[in-house]
Amino acid sequence: MIYSPEKLKIEDQRMVPFIHDEEIWDLINNTKPDKDKVNAIIEKSLNKNRLTLEETATLINVTDPELIENIKQGARTLKERVYGERIVLFAPLYVGNKCINNCMYCGYRAQNKDTLRVTLDKDQLISETKALEDDGHKRLILVYGEHPSYSADFIAETVKIVYDVKSKNGEIRRVNINAAPFDIDGFRTIRDAKIGTYQIFQETYHRETYQKVHKGGVKRNYDWRLTALDRAQEAGIDDVGIGALFGLYDWRFEVLGLLRHVNHFEAVYNVGPHTISFPRLKNASNMDIDKNHLVSDEDFVKLVAILRLAVPYTGMILTAREPAHIRNQVLQFGVSQIDGGTNIQIGGYAKKSHNQQNINEEQFQINDTRTLKEIMEDLIENDYIPSFCTACYRVGRTGEHFMEFSVPGFIKRFCTPNALMTLAEYLEDYATEEVKIKGYNLINKKIAELEKENQNTETLKERIELIKQGKRDLYF
Ligand code: SAM
Ligand code: SF4
Secondary structure, three states: OOOOHHHOOHHHHHOOOOOOHHHHHHHHHHOOOOHHHHHHHHHHHHOOOOOOHHHHHHHHOOOOHHHHHHHHHHHHHHHHHHHOOEEEEEEEEEEEOOOOOOEOOOOOOOOOOOOOOOEOOHHHHHHHHHHHHHHOOOEEEEEEOOOOOOOHHHHHHHHHHHHHOEEOOEEOOEEEEEOOOOOHHHHHHHHHOOOOOEEOOOEOOOHHHHHHHEOOOHHHOHHHHHOHHHHHHHOOOOOEEEEEOEOOOOHHHHHHHHHHHHHHHHHHHOOOOOEEEOOEOOOOOOOOOOHHHOOOHHHHHHHHHHHHHHOOOOEEEEOOOOOHHHHHHHHOOOOOEEEOOOOOOOOHHHHOOOOOOOOOOOOOOOOOOOOHHHHHHHHHHOOOEEEOOOHHHHHOOOOHHHHHHHOOOHHHHHHHHHHHHHHHHHHHHOOOHHHHHHHHHHHHHHHHHHHHOOOOOHHHHHHHHHHHOOOOOOOO
């Protein structure tokens, strides 16, 4: 049963709304940044501490270009010190776009009669998954509209179908979900399908704006959505992703809303969300939105750096909504995951309709239309390690971003070697000769760097040889 916010059980009452507009505005209006204070806050984050709402508000209020540069440099340093050069790759796979809601920013809203409605059947889902595997993907996020057809059982079934698809050496090793909120039983059903992260964006944390832009359907209920990931937690899904759709309301409010959501998770569950997303509003079919709060490139880059510093332990996801030049800039601030070769036309991967966007067939416009091959090549050339690693999730080490952050040596022992092995798999199975050469040069360079840091790399080197000989799915 999905549409039952009014039937919250007694034990769910503790999932009470935790966003208070006055608190957030008070912080934005009454914190004044000065140089010493701002630099001390950056230092606190570099010492691996999450920032308070007040400290984050202080960074938000910085306008001095020199101090803004310090914030960006702080985010770069944090990334270099803590996370290194790995970038995890994934692809979104839209399963169906029927929707009962009227989110005025979304091409898939119920009222929009110009949108072609499609739900992949089993064969089509298999074809899409195969096409993604044949590109080299190992991690997907399945995306659904909100509709009675997309029940928890339906979602669980689609997850199982995707996990079962094997094409040559390809397979999907981690399926994440972006779908509507469910009740606790629904989330349990989906948990049992062995999903990775369950992602739900609040869109805007500002209640009044929320009511303005969600004109119909169950999604109009702000509290049902705000407490969704609490119900997921109660159902045993402890790997959750939060996000705000930047451009609906004042970006400063949304950054603090996200941080308040993080605090709530830490306070109630003793663990923060696994990932934070910060999609920026893009054009969509018949979009009907007040444009007063669109976020400029300059503010967007600044807010990503602030989020990095505010919650230094959380994974950050940046999607192909943003053009390549913005992605490249923001990658330096410790983004941990990006999508590659994205095609959000439903059924588009198998049709290879890449680069032929049709706004009436897609939820919104994407702006990075590079293929996965092109993105892999760009990452390798820029000394990033593209990674398809799914090891933590598969050996039951949940909250890997938190472990990367907090367990000394974790990245050197696990993440970097695993990233290099998944890169070697990609090079063997999907890369051109030219990229293969560049990729192995990068692998050798990174192994040498590990050795310089006294890391034993013998097993890693043996495993890379095994991958060259055809062995797959090796990890630490
Ligand atoms: N129907 C589910 C829901 O609403 O939660 C799935 C969400 S949708 C398929 C994924 C996300 O895309 C939404 O949560 C929203 O933040 C984002 N989105 C919707 N319209 C957008 C637009 N015009 N530009 C950028 N992102 C958009
Ligand atoms: Fe439906 Fe999600 Fe689009 Fe809203 S954002 S109209 S719920 S698909």
